Amino acid sequence: METVLEIKGLKKSYGKKAALDIGNLEFKGGKIIGLLGPNGSGKTTFIKLVSGLLTPTLGEIKVGGMLVGADTKSIVSYLPDANYLFDWMKTKDVIAFFKDFYKDFDEGLALSMLSNLGIDLKQSLKSMSKGTKEKVQLILVMSRRAKLYLLDEPIGGVDPAARDYILKTIISNYNEEAVVVIATHLIGDVENILDDFIFIDEGKVVLAGSVDEVREEKGKSIDNLFREVFKC
Amino acid sequence: MLGKLIKYEFKSTMRIFLPIYGVIIGFSLIQVLLDLFNIKMIFSDGILVTTYVLLIIGTLVLTLIVGIQRFFKNILGTEGYLMNTLPVKSWKLIFSKLFTSVSWFFGTVLITLSALSIQLASRGMLQDTWENIELLWNSLMLQYSWNSGLLIGKIVMMIVIYACYGFLMVYCAMAIGHLFNSNRIISSFIAYIGLYFIVQVISVVVLVGYAFVFGGGIDFLTNSNPDVAFTLINNQMIEMGLLAVIYYLVTNYIVKKRLNLE
Amino acid sequence: MSWDIKDDRPVYAQLVEIIGQMIIKNIFPPDSKLPSVRDLAALAEVNPNTMQKALVELESEGLISSVRTTGKYVTDNVELIKGYKRKIAVRELGRFINKMKDLDFTMEEIKDLVDKEVNNGNSFRN
Known part of the structure; x- marks a missing residue:
């Protein structure tokens, strides 16, 4: 599989304080990767740097061989940790919006997922519950045939049923050659869907590896390993 | 992509402007009806006219505020998460905001003029006013042997340049404010004051330059020769146009290379 | 399941x-x-x-x-599935017997215990 995401000497600081300092990383296609760490460890900073919402202080980020910019944004599908769609839009407006701007957007897929959830296309986002809005966002993001999915806390603060729905939607819909990065602090909830994991803390990579290898060699879950590494 | 950006920008802002334009036109029409049936309001004409003037000034101010707020919120604020992850070049994002804001500015001017025409027409004054304007216009054309098409073109261009200049200066100030890690709004205000100061300095330098070119100190300002006045206006348009381009480039550089959405 | x-x-x-x-x-x-x-x-x-x-x-x-x-x-191949079922059963039985031996039961005692419990029927009903 080809390299989808390549990071070299990446550093992001605010004034003198380094928010992220993770050196070199390489992500090959066909994998689901967990970016795991406590709140404020730099997960969101990482995701925003790769999606182009933040500018690195040092180093470079390449997606599909291109430096982050308008070209990489056409192959990156980003789910922020907050509501980011325009509230005045109706569901059908947002669908049209994605179709207008993203060539890789699969409208049919999005429509079928929305109808499975019983979401009315004429309903405005403003009138939706927080949970429904989150699902609509996820559906839009996962309906793109992207090369890189960046999902920031996709299951943060949802009930178990919604969690199952979200995980199933991710597994069933991501592009097979793509890299999926899931940033979360809820490790137990996602670890079974991960190939690899990266622990970060205070902006630095603490530990990284394959989920199955850890289970095989240490006989423990990533969640337990995490608790050990981050015990306080 | 640029066309699509502009389309969505209009869709977003239409919801604000169309109702207000409706109110302005409606307000004029109600007055026309009152006049028509000779209904005496308990308010005096003065109060009505004042309300009307305030409504129009309010709309103009709103046009500016919305133009500024769209840029701030949609590119540098919370909605930037969606806009800045779209696969479009940053100059197109900025252009779509500028184009839409300037268009609404023109829209507001046109609506104001239409409302005014309705008022005048209802009082049977439209024709008179129009004839007076025509007379004045024709005499100007004759006196200075101007070309009226050219002059209209120039006036429109001047408004466009002024509007672009005004919006871009604020965009640029907000982009500079965005470079700071905290207090970005205050930083933007300070940046605006800074830009304003720089522009004033440039104007003074240019003015002194004129004094040398035309000779005789600042006498040229009171020179009644329309050619001199035209040269001054032309030069100022070029000056503002250049500054607008610089603002655009700086804003684009920051949005493209220095974006930091918290 | x-x-x-x-x-x-x-x-x-x-x-x-x-x-x-x-x-x-x-x-x-x-x-x-x-x-x-x-x-x-x-x-x-x-x-x-x-x-x-x-x-x-x-x-x-x-x-x-x-x-x-x-x-x-x-x-x-239904026979193959049966064989697999048996293989798993034998593996589980092995685990069970080892555990019982850890509790100091002899093979005879284990058989008796299993027979009794199966006849009573209570503890296996799930």
């Missing part, structure tokens, strides 16, 4: 067991087509690559077979 993944062992090994049991219990009957890897992964809420690994393991056991392009099928 549920996709209950425990913490202590590799996920793929647990998937092999769970799907194996589903075949034994006729949830996936002989000669039936299995859902796609993606769909199975979504059902179990596990990584598709891990699910793939588990299916390869089951294939090497002969319980399932890949038919080019159309997907994976449960074997039509």
Whole structure:
């Protein structure tokens, strides 16, 4: 599989304080990767740097061989940790919006997922519950045939049923050659869907590896390993 | 992509402007009806006219505020998460905001003029006013042997340049404010004051330059020769146009290379 | 039958067991087509690559077979499934006996105990 995401000497600081300092990383296609760490460890900073919402202080980020910019944004599908769609839009407006701007957007897929959830296309986002809005966002993001999915806390603060729905939607819909990065602090909830994991803390990579290898060699879950590494 | 950006920008802002334009036109029409049936309001004409003037000034101010707020919120604020992850070049994002804001500015001017025409027409004054304007216009054309098409073109261009200049200066100030890690709004205000100061300095330098070119100190300002006045206006348009381009480039550089959405 | 993944062992090994049991219990009957890897992964809420690994393991056991392009099928060899069932039963029995021996039971005592409990019927009713 080809390299989808390549990071070299990446550093992001605010004034003198380094928010992220993770050196070199390489992500090959066909994998689901967990970016795991406590709140404020730099997960969101990482995701925003790769999606182009933040500018690195040092180093470079390449997606599909291109430096982050308008070209990489056409192959990156980003789910922020907050509501980011325009509230005045109706569901059908947002669908049209994605179709207008993203060539890789699969409208049919999005429509079928929305109808499975019983979401009315004429309903405005403003009138939706927080949970429904989150699902609509996820559906839009996962309906793109992207090369890189960046999902920031996709299951943060949802009930178990919604969690199952979200995980199933991710597994069933991501592009097979793509890299999926899931940033979360809820490790137990996602670890079974991960190939690899990266622990970060205070902006630095603490530990990284394959989920199955850890289970095989240490006989423990990533969640337990995490608790050990981050015990306080 | 640029066309699509502009389309969505209009869709977003239409919801604000169309109702207000409706109110302005409606307000004029109600007055026309009152006049028509000779209904005496308990308010005096003065109060009505004042309300009307305030409504129009309010709309103009709103046009500016919305133009500024769209840029701030949609590119540098919370909605930037969606806009800045779209696969479009940053100059197109900025252009779509500028184009839409300037268009609404023109829209507001046109609506104001239409409302005014309705008022005048209802009082049977439209024709008179129009004839007076025509007379004045024709005499100007004759006196200075101007070309009226050219002059209209120039006036429109001047408004466009002024509007672009005004919006871009604020965009640029907000982009500079965005470079700071905290207090970005205050930083933007300070940046605006800074830009304003720089522009004033440039104007003074240019003015002194004129004094040398035309000779005789600042006498040229009171020179009644329309050619001199035209040269001054032309030069100022070029000056503002250049500054607008610089603002655009700086804003684009920051949005493209220095974006930091918290 | 549920996709209950425990913490202590590799996920793929647990998937092999769970799907194996589903075949034994006729949830996936002989000669039936299995859902796609993606769909199975979504059902179990596990990584598709891990699910793939588990299916390869089951294939090497002969319980399932890949038919080019159309997907994976449960074997039509009922004897083979019975054999697999027996293999698992023997393995579980071995674990049980070892545990009982740890509690100082002799083989005779274990047999007696099992007979008695089976006749009473109470403790095995689930």
